[in-house]
Amino acid sequence: MKLVVTIVGKDRVGIIAMVSNILAENNVNILNINQNIMDGFFNMVMIAEMGDSKIKLAELQKLLHEKGEEINLDIKAQHQEIFNVMHKI
Amino acid sequence: MITIDDILETNRMITENKLDVRTITMGISLRDCAHPNITQFCQNVYDKITRSAEFLVKTGEDIEAEYGIPIIHKRVSVTPIAIAAEACKTDTYVPVAEAMDRAAREVGINFIGGFSALVEKGYTSGDRILINSIPQALASTELVCSSVNLGSTKAGINMDCVREMGEVIKRTAELTRDREAIGCAKLVVFSNAPGDNPFMAGAFHGVSEAEKVVSVGVSGPGVVKHALEDLKGADFTEVAETIKKTAFKITRVGQLVAREASKRLGVPFGIIDLSLAPTPAVGDSVAHILEEMGLESCGAPGTTAALALLNDAVKKGGLMASSHVGGLSGAFIPVSEDAGMINAVARGSLSIEKLEAMTCVCSVGLDMIAIAGDTSAATISGIIADEAAIGMINNKTTAVRVIPVPGKKVGDSVEFGGLLGYCPIVPVKSEYSSAAFIARGGRIPAPIRSLTN
Numbered sequence: 112m113k114l115v116v117t118i119v120g121k122d123r124v125g126i127i128a129m130v131s132n133i134l135a136e137n138n139v140n141i142l143n144i145n146q147n148i149m150d151g152f153f154n155m156v157m158i159a160e161m162g163d164s165k166i167k168l169a170e171l172q173k174l175l176h177e178k179g180e181e182i183n184l185d186i187k188a189q190h191q192e193i194f195n196v197m198h199k200i
Numbered sequence: 201m202i203t204i205d206d207i208l209e210t211n212r213m214i215t216e217n218k219l220d221v222r223t224i225t226m227g228i229s230l231r232d233c234a235h236p237n238i239t240q241f242c243q244n245v246y247d248k249i250t251r252s253a254e255f256l257v258k259t260g261e262d263i264e265a266e267y268g269i270p271i272i273h274k275r276v277s278v279t280p281i282a283i284a285a286e287a288c289k290t291d292t293y294v295p296v297a298e299a300m301d302r303a304a305r306e307v308g309i310n311f312i313g314g315f316s317a318l319v320e321k322g323y324t325s326g327d328r329i330l331i332n333s334i335p336q337a338l339a340s341t342e343l344v345c346s347s348v349n350l351g352s353t354k355a356g357i358n359m360d361c362v363r364e365m366g367e368v369i370k371r372t373a374e375l376t377r378d379r380e381a382i383g384c385a386k387l388v389v390f391s392n393a394p395g396d397n398p399f400m401a402g403a404f405h406g407v408s409e410a411e412k413v414v415s416v417g418v419s420g421p422g423v424v425k426h427a428l429e430d431l432k433g434a435d436f437t438e439v440a441e442t443i444k445k446t447a448f449k450i451t452r453v454g455q456l457v458a459r460e461a462s463k464r465l466g467v468p469f470g471i472i473d474l475s476l477a478p479t480p481a482v483g484d485s486v487a488h489i490l491e492e493m494g495l496e497s498c499g500a501p502g503t504t505a506a507l508a509l510l511n512d513a514v515k516k517g518g519l520m521a522s523s524h525v526g527g528l529s530g531a532f533i534p535v536s537e538d539a540g541m542i543n544a545v546a547r548g549s550l551s552i553e554k555l556e557a558m559t560c561v562c563s564v565g566l567d568m569i570a571i572a573g574d575t576s577a578a579t580i581s582g583i584i585a586d587e588a589a590i591g592m593i594n595n596k597t598t599a600v601r602v603i604p605v606p607g608k609k610v611g612d613s614v615e616f617g618g619l620l621g622y623c624p625i626v627p628v629k630s631e632y633s634s635a636a637f638i639a640r641g642g643r644i645p646a647p648i649r650s651l652t653n
Binding site (some may be wrong): 117123143168172188189193196197199 | 203204206207208209210211258265266268269276423449452453455456
């Protein structure tokens, strides 16, 4: 299953490292990273594959959310299909 | 390949513009529950609902988490009880409503619809028992919703039932007067009611439906309003195009949720109801869309035209996004559930007469309107007759859900709580009587447009 991880918040050192670490620890493979900074705000979108992962999506979501809250970032992980259906015919 | 902009747009719709899937509703046929003993019938109903919908809430929550799209309600609709319970040897269906209420609690849903009768052409004995049971049923349950269809383009209007429903609404208000007449917020009187509507309070599982179906009602007034904010001064072609594109996106999400829910529950997909359903939350209002089009306040001249454009564009955009469309499909205008409508009533720009005109072009009818407690049953029946006539002649669904709040008068307001919202008492022209008109009874014949063969 392909996953879209979005991270929004104030820029700081080590955001990508932190998120990548959590994904790596859970055997979630990052396929694509897209990132920009607008007005000091960090926007990042990762596409990842969690087919080989043992962790359940709900647990991963919780983990990312909690880690994000610690450093004032909003981190979401969603099934990719919602974006496909909305933006592709 | 989806772009970062697409992803951020979707998530902005969800977080900032309150995009959600309003309801996943499972329709369940109760036609196989019939039994002459009402206690046994109630047990059959309870068992069938709890067995069929056991995983409905859990499935909804799983989908919600996985895709990151809020699914506000998980609900159940059943075969109209007047039909399902007709074999019972009894003079009241209140115990059936109580069994539905218990079943709804057991499976964790927040409303169950189908305490209903379809009487547009006439009553059966079950229809009469059901209608007599409505006030007590709504007073002694919390989650049960009731509806009565008393008119259609094909059959005309049952004016005996129009008269009776005015009285039923008054009695329901009286029996729930300690809770701001909340019973009336769970009672809808329809003309041309669809059998596949997933929205409460008017949902029931139509007699021509399959054994079980899963239908989804989408929403998203905030998303449409946001899209129009970038179009200041643009002409209506552009406005309509933008609404269509937005409705398409919203509906695609609804279709995804419906497909997943159907697959996981092992229940066939019914329909998507393409609706803009407001909530009292700021940023989730249909009235604010109309105001965004350039009206200073909802109810100003031009409001009906604005709503007509909105309603039509939502359907055109949504239609392409779903394999099966049905239900009510359009923009709802429930007064107490829409922050913009509430404000418009409070500042005096929106009257019940203007709302009546708007019901000619919106998805349903006069919805969630609190009126003075001393409004007579005949006046309420007059309002119902007018709405039913609009539905009958225009081949559309219309409905009345008014709440005559005991002890309240114009100038007061009433708080229903939660998604039912609050509402200033809306003035009704009740100084002129409709009593002699309503007392006639009988049937208004089906209109010429019913003869389509």
